[in-house]
Amino acid sequence: MNKNLSITAFLGFLAIALGAFGAHALKEKLGVDGLKNFETGVRYQMYHVIVLLFVNSYSDFSQKVKNRISLLFFIGILFFSGSLFAITAGNIATKSIWFITPLGGLILIIGWLSLLYQFLKRN
Numbered sequence: 860m861n862k863n864l865s866i867t868a869f870l871g872f873l874a875i876a877l878g879a880f881g882a883h884a885l886k887e888k889l890g891v892d893g894l895k896n897f898e899t900g901v902r903y904q905m906y907h908v909i910v911l912l913f914v915n916s917y918s919d920f921s922q923k924v925k926n927r928i929s930l931l932f933f934i935g936i937l938f939f940s941g942s943l944f945a946i947t948a949g950n951i952a953t954k955s956i957w958f959i960t961p962l963g964g965l966i967l968i969i970g971w972l973s974l975l976y977q978f979l980k981r982n
Contacts, residue, residue, distance in 0.1 A: 863929040867911040870936060874905040877944065885948055893947045900943030907932045907967065914974065924977055931970035938963025 942959040
């Protein structure tokens with residue numbers, strides 16, 4: 860069993876479930892700006908799920924490389940999307956976790972740069 864693909868599949872399921880939850884159950888509660896922030900978290904999560912499917916199915920990467928890139932994206936999703944979900948749906952005060960969203964974004968960027976490095980290294 861590929862643990863990375865199992866986690867990726869769960870994150871994909873979660874993105875769809877949270878998107879539906881946000882669109883139906885939170886629509887009135889969050890307002891326009893809150894819903895936009897929530898949808899940003901769902902969208903970025905799904906983007907990275909798709910990339911994770913590619914990374915973990917790509918036969919030219921070693922398992923070590925797949926694990927490193929996957930870990931960066933997993934943590935980035937947790938911090939970036941998770942903090943947006945906590946702030947919007949969980950009513951957590953933005954100022955108490957303000958640094959987690961940009962930190963998650965930075966980790967996602969590092970994941971993309973790691974992916975770029977692996978592709979450049981192959982040429």
